[in-house]
Amino acid sequence: MKSVFALTKAYISLLVKDKMTLFWFLAFPLLFVLLFGYVVPNVGNQHDMVILAEGENSKLLTDQLMTFPRTMIDEDMTLNKGKTELENGNISILVFITEERVDFHYLKEEEKWVKNIQQAITPNIGPRIIDSVTYEGVHKIEPIDFIMPGMIGLTIMQIGLFGGTSLLEDRSKQILRRLKISGIKPWQVILSHILSRLVMVLFSTLVLIVFGRVILGVPLQFEFWYTQFLFIILGGFVFLSLGLLIASILKSPEAGNILSQSVNFLMAFICGIFIPLTILPETVQSIVSFLPLTPLVEMLRSLFLGAAIEPVTLMMSSLILLFWGFASFILGSLLFKWE
Numbered sequence: 568m569k570s571v572f573a574l575t576k577a578y579i580s581l582l583v584k585d586k587m588t589l590f591w592f593l594a595f596p597l598l599f600v601l602l603f604g605y606v607v608p609n610v611g612n613q614h615d616m617v618i619l620a621e622g623e624n625s626k627l628l629t630d631q632l633m634t635f636p637r638t639m640i641d642e643d644m645t646l647n648k649g650k651t652e653l654e655n656g657n658i659s660i661l662v663f664i665t666e667e668r669v670d671f672h673y674l675k676e677e678e679k680w681v682k683n684i685q686q687a688i689t690p691n692i693g694p695r696i697i698d699s700v701t702y703e704g705v706h707k708i709e710p711i712d713f714i715m716p717g718m719i720g721l722t723i724m725q726i727g728l729f730g731g732t733s734l735l736e737d738r739s740k741q742i743l744r745r746l747k748i749s750g751i752k753p754w755q756v757i758l759s760h761i762l763s764r765l766v767m768v769l770f771s772t773l774v775l776i777v778f779g780r781v782i783l784g785v786p787l788q789f790e791f792w793y794t795q796f797l798f799i800i801l802g803g804f805v806f807l808s809l810g811l812l813i814a815s816i817l818k819s820p821e822a823g824n825i826l827s828q829s830v831n832f833l834m835a836f837i838c839g840i841f842i843p844l845t846i847l848p849e850t851v852q853s854i855v856s857f858l859p860l861t862p863l864v865e866m867l868r869s870l871f872l873g874a875a876i877e878p879v880t881l882m883m884s885s886l887i888l889l890f891w892g893f894a895s896f897i898l899g900s901l902l903f904k905w906e
Contacts, residue, residue, distance in 0.1 A: 570751060571759045578763035591729075592771050596722045597778055600714055615677075616660040616684075617641050619649055625664045628691050632662060635684060655874040656708040657843075660684075668696040675703045706786050708872060715779045715787065716871045717840035720802065720864035722771050724834065727806020728827040730764045731814035735823040738814075738906060747905045757900060761807045768803035788873040795870045801885070802863040805892040809859070811899035834860040839868075859891040 582588055615637040620629050632638060641649075649661045653672055660681060661672040669692060673681045678701065685697055706712075737743050746756060779785040789795070810827070817823045837847070838860040844852050855861050862884035869876045 571755050571762070574746075574751070574755065574759035575762045578759060579766055582763065582767055592722065592726055592767060593774055596718050596771065596775055599721075600711070600718050600775070600779065600783070615658065616662065617644065617649060617652070617658050618662045618664065619644060619646060620664040622664070622666040624666060624693075628664060628669070628688060631688050631691055632684070651875060653702055654705060655872070656706050656712075657874075659707055664695075666695075668698060670698045670700065672700045672702065674705050674707055675701050676707065711779075711783055712785050712872060713868070714841065715775070715783070715785045716868040717864050719772055719775050719799070719871075720838075720860055720867050721835055721840055722775065723768050723799065723802040723863070724806045724860055725831055726764055726768050726771065727803060727808075728810045728813065728831055729824075730760065730807050731810030731812070732820055732823045732827055734760060734811065734814035735817065735820040738904070739820055741906065744906045753900070753903050753905075757811060757903065760811070761804065764807050764810075765800065765803045768799065772799050786873075787871045790873070791870055795867070798863065798866050798870070798888075801888050801892065802859075802867075805859050805863070805888050805895070808892050808895035808899060812895045812902070815899045815902035815904065834858055839864050857887060859888055862887045 616632070616635060616639075618629055618632055618638065618640045620640065629640060633640065644652075646663055649658070649663070650672060652658050653661050653674070656674075659674050659677045663670040663672070669688075671681050671685065681699065685699075734743075743756065776787060780787045809830075813823050813826055813830075817826065835841075837851070837855050838844075838858055839855075840860075844855060844861070844865075847855065866876070866881070866884045868874070
């Protein structure tokens with residue numbers, strides 16, 4: 568193991584000395600957070616008010632409610648699920664319409680807005696009873712809150728994928744060949760490569776957490792810090808293994824960079840970092856849910872923002888990540904080439 572630790576130390580030293588690498592893995596995620604959290608509108612939570620309607624005589628009322636901004640009708644959402652979304656801060660107002668009544672469930676901060684809505688729709692309510700349920704002490708998820716855990720997942724992915732490019736560069740410069748001649752085993756190179764990048768993953772994550780919590784005031788929670796830590800390590804292992812696989816099947820750093828960029832770009836914009844998965848078509852959601860970045864981001868977001876996590880969801884997310892991690896690691900190790 569002395570060789571592994573020595574090689575890991577050397578890799579870490581090279582990472583620290585590479586200013587461009589430090590910029591992309593430390594400063595660039597912070598700029599992204601600021602851009603998509605404060606500059607770009609309508610990122611993250613896309614709707615403030617969600618309407619659940621039952622009965623054939625609700626169309627006139629729902630049509631009027633839909634004239635208010637950031638409102639949607641969700642035909643698949645149940646009342647209990649809607650309450651959970653409200654309690655987690657993902658929506659601000661939930662309107663449940665039946666033939667007999669109109670129930671408004673809303674966050675305390677939206678009370679004045681709800682009263683204005685109720686006053687505006689009164690002529691179309693008919694014989695229905697209006698009732699209100701106020702949720703106090705719930706923090707509404709703002710765009711910056713939504714983006715921050717996603718950026719942690721994105722940073723983990725980038726460090727892992729582009730770690731494969733560095734292996735390709737070492738191969739093209741004959742560094743791997745010299746290590747082979749010196750008696751280093753393939754597993755020692757792979758393990759030291761993964762360990763050094765995991766250190767970068769942890770450091771980059773810590774920088775993002777401190778920046779988000781202290782500077783931006785994002786209400787990140789750490790009640791289950793050990794689970795957060797495990798998912799960060801697991802995510803790092805998954806994408807470092809994918810980077811290893813890319814380095815094992817391609818021959819040049821240029822090809823590796825193109826493939827890594829393509830995978831990074833695709834998953835960054837469809838796996839729930841910037842927009843909720845619920846706005847995607849159901850078929851796309853089914854496919855995207857099995858990509859490794861999706862369960863990682865969803866779990867980090869739930870853990871850091873204090874959302875309820877179903878045991879089945881936790882188990883499925885873990886299994887998907889473990890599958891991608893071990894499958895990529897085994898294939899990458901078997902296909903690993905010195906030169």
